[in-house]
Amino acid sequence: MMRNSPNYKKIYHDIILKICPERETEFNFFLEKENLFSWDIVRLDNLIFHSKDSDSIIFDQRHRSYDxxxxxxxxxxxxxxxxxxxxxxxxxxxxxxxxxxxxxxxxx
CATH class of the missing domain: 1.10.10 (Arc Repressor Mutant, subunit A)
Structure with missing residues (x-):
């Protein structure tokens, strides 16, 4: 059975357009990649949502997985x-x- 993974490029592109469209060119490096690896996703998330509270950071860290x-x-x-x-x-x-x-x- 083949497992499909989410289309992170599409997801993060939509998030960028909704939250901070003026910064879209700043994220082109990630969005133009063929594949996004888990570290790319973590970095993108940190760049977009840089002002997280400590509870969110702890929760995210505990539920992170790496390919x-x-x-x-x-x-x-x-x-x-x-x-x-x-x-x-x-x-x-x-x-x-x-x-x-x-x-x-x-x-x-």
Missing amino acids: DETIIYIINYQEENKLNNSLTSKYFRISKNTLTKWKKRYKS
Whole structure:
């Protein structure tokens, strides 16, 4: 059985047109991509809704999921920028334990 994923490009384009149409060109980088990865969606969400309260941030963080491409992107980002697990986890707002598990799983 094939699972369809939401058309995030369409969803976020509609959100941008409704909430902040004057900033549409600012988001073209994301909207012109062939595929949006989960990290792109997180970044788009942060750019559009940058003034979230702490409860919303905590809720969003607990219900976030990452696809394989995003996990590999995060691991590569850490290596390219020579960051330790602590700095990487703060930058991407993920737990150090999660990052360690990902590295074990994807580096082998």
